[in-house]
Amino acid sequence: MSMSERFADSFAFENQGSSGATARPEPGQPQTNQPYVDLRNVSLVYGADDEQMLAIDRLDLQVRKGEFVAVVGPSGCGKSTLMKLVTGLLQPDGGAVFIQGEKTTGPVRSVGMAFQNSTLLPWRTTLSNVMLPFELVRPHRQRLRKHYDEYRERAIRLLEIVGLKEFANKYPWELSGGMQQRANVCRALIHEPPLLMLDEPFGALDAFTREELWLMTQDLWLKQRFSAILVTHDLREAVFLADRVVVLSKRPGRIILERTVDLPRPRTLQSTYEHGFSEIVTEIREKILEARA
Numbered sequence: 001m002s003m004s005e006r007f008a009d010s011f012a013f014e015n016q017g018s019s020g021a022t023a024r025p026e027p028g029q030p031q032t033n034q035p036y037v038d039l040r041n042v043s044l045v046y047g048a049d050d051e052q053m054l055a056i057d058r059l060d061l062q063v064r065k066g067e068f069v070a071v072v073g074p075s076g077c078g079k080s081t082l083m084k085l086v087t088g089l090l091q092p093d094g095g096a097v098f099i100q101g102e103k104t105t106g107p108v109r110s111v112g113m114a115f116q117n118s119t120l121l122p123w124r125t126t127l128s129n130v131m132l133p134f135e136l137v138r139p140h141r142q143r144l145r146k147h148y149d150e151y152r153e154r155a156i157r158l159l160e161i162v163g164l165k166e167f168a169n170k171y172p173w174e175l176s177g178g179m180q181q182r183a184n185v186c187r188a189l190i191h192e193p194p195l196l197m198l199d200e201p202f203g204a205l206d207a208f209t210r211e212e213l214w215l216m217t218q219d220l221w222l223k224q225r226f227s228a229i230l231v232t233h234d235l236r237e238a239v240f241l242a243d244r245v246v247v248l249s250k251r252p253g254r255i256i257l258e259r260t261v262d263l264p265r266p267r268t269l270q271s272t273y274e275h276g277f278s279e280i281v282t283e284i285r286e287k288i289l290e291a292r293a
């Protein structure tokens, strides 16, 4: 069994549906066509008075339930800002953000996040960082005390798969940057969120580990079909993982290309060197070069 399959398998016993205000619909509940994530005419301004800077300008973006969208664009164009808007960490100055039809007014609970800079809590060990969502997200937080060993096992299994088992009891400052990022991704995924937000989560990793994590993410997505938004500068990564790649202009971010990736899954690393794949990467690259000019 490959590393990625083991990773995906480690989630098999826990698919308990509801996890907060924006949880997956219960089985039997009517399915609607409403997008899982819906940004309508969203603008975001940083700063005040004459220091104001428009980071996002009237952006419309929808992500369907179970869809994997990658967002690419020049540095500083507003990608991380977009992620903070979707997760409710920032409120838009114009327009509105809806998650599963509900307008966001604050941090969205049912989201797994792994951002550019690892946000591990320095006073917690790696293991206890990875277990953090169990303390916060329903239904786990009610079950945690009674089923602590089961949850701990699950977190350790995940750490083992990404090569961090020996570091479970170390603190973040005792880990390398790449190890911190891996733990960060583990924490984003451990509670099987219906929406996964990844902001350059593999950026600090070497090429081989990064590709292993692509496979791992793909396997997991194929099993769980969560909705996902991935920000990356790596176009191979974007095309490998996504159903659709969205290209943003330079600041203020606007969508200048949406490219559907209709390549069959599971995608292989070999396929990233094949013609159909490279053709899509080239098209996106050309659009970004245009945007940077």
Ligand SMILES: Nc1ncnc2c1ncn2[C@@H]1O[C@H](COP(=O)(O)OP(=O)(O)OP(=O)(O)O)[C@@H](O)[C@H]1O
Pocket: 046, 047, 055, 074, 075, 076, 077, 078, 079, 080, 081, 082, 116, 251
């Ligand atoms: N908290 C903040 N206060 C003021 N300006 C900010 C803040 N965060 C980001 N910005 C500015 O908003 C713009 C967009 O930033 P953002 O971090 O969203 O870009 P990005 O597309 O994620 O870039 P990168 O690819 O380099 O990560 C940048 O010009 C940045 O300087």
Ligand SMILES: [Mg+2]
Pocket: 079, 080, 081, 116, 199
């Ligand atoms: Mg960023």
